[in-house]
Amino acid sequence: GILPLDSEESGVCEVILVHEHYLAHKPQKLCWAEAAGTLRDGLRAYTALHYLAPVSPGTSVLILDGASPFGTIAIQLAQHRGAKVISTAHSLEDKQYLERLRPAGARVIDVSHGKIDVAESCLEETGGLGVDTVLDAGVRLYSAEDEPASRCQLLPHKHDIITLLGVGGRWITTERNLQLDPPDSHSLFLKGATVSFLNEEVWNLSNVQQGKYLYILWWCCGHFLLFHFRPQLDEPIPLYEAKVSMEIVQKNQARKRQVIQF
Secondary structure: OOOOOOOOOOOOOOOOOOOHHHOOOOOOOOOHHHHHHHHHHHHHHHHHHHHHOOOOOOOEEEEOOOOOHHHHHHHHHHHHOOOEEEEEEOOHHHHHHHHHOOOOOOEEEEOOOOOOOHHHHHHHHOOOOOEEEEEOOOOEOOOHHHOOHHHHHHOOEHHHHHHHEEEEEEEEEOOOOOOOOHHHHHHHHHHOOEEEEOOHHHHHHOHHHHHHHHHHHHHHHHHHHHOOOOOOEOOOEEHHHHHHHHHHHHOOOOOOEOOEEO
8 A cells, every 4th residue: 555645654663554545455365475576566567568658569568687577577567468578688597587488479689698789689570660668677878898897798778779769669767867968869859759767656756646556556466466477576585584685685686576574
């Protein structure tokens, strides 16, 4: 559920009184660990592919780092809506995981060796037209000399994203410090393309949006179970290991969603 902006209660407590209108129902068959582990990724995926760039049958979607917890949910949601999905994999294990996802059908591009041109592969896959929607996992803003080697190898450059966008395409970015130069803006202008920033926490900033927010929470719990979406969850972690788990998450070393079991 949610706490409204005008709530007199605090969320940091063991017991809290919340009006039922601010709560979303969790199906009985969905366990608490799955609900906790998929809620944020489901919220982000639904926000991106329903509100920021509505995905419909026949459209093409590029999801970068598809084997991440967020990417996994986004791929399944895009496929559920009938889109043609292209995804990148950062390792051989990620590629094998994506190929085992059901329903199958996502085109997987392995970028782990740094020899594959993502823009060229996407243009080839779409017959030179470009993709309709790009959902990134961060982008390179500068040249290879100015950024760490690991970041350069796995993330595409912002110019690559703009190049592979089709006419009227939508670029949904998680890069909060995105910087577009005049030539970048000009290219987007010529294509009639748009850039949207994915920040799932904006739903909390307006009372007018509370109904939509609660609907997304309900959809994430109910429909994920109904359509057998497969989240990227690690085994529940006991409370005494929470500190170690948090350190792993903060270092971006966790490839699966971590859930603390009280």
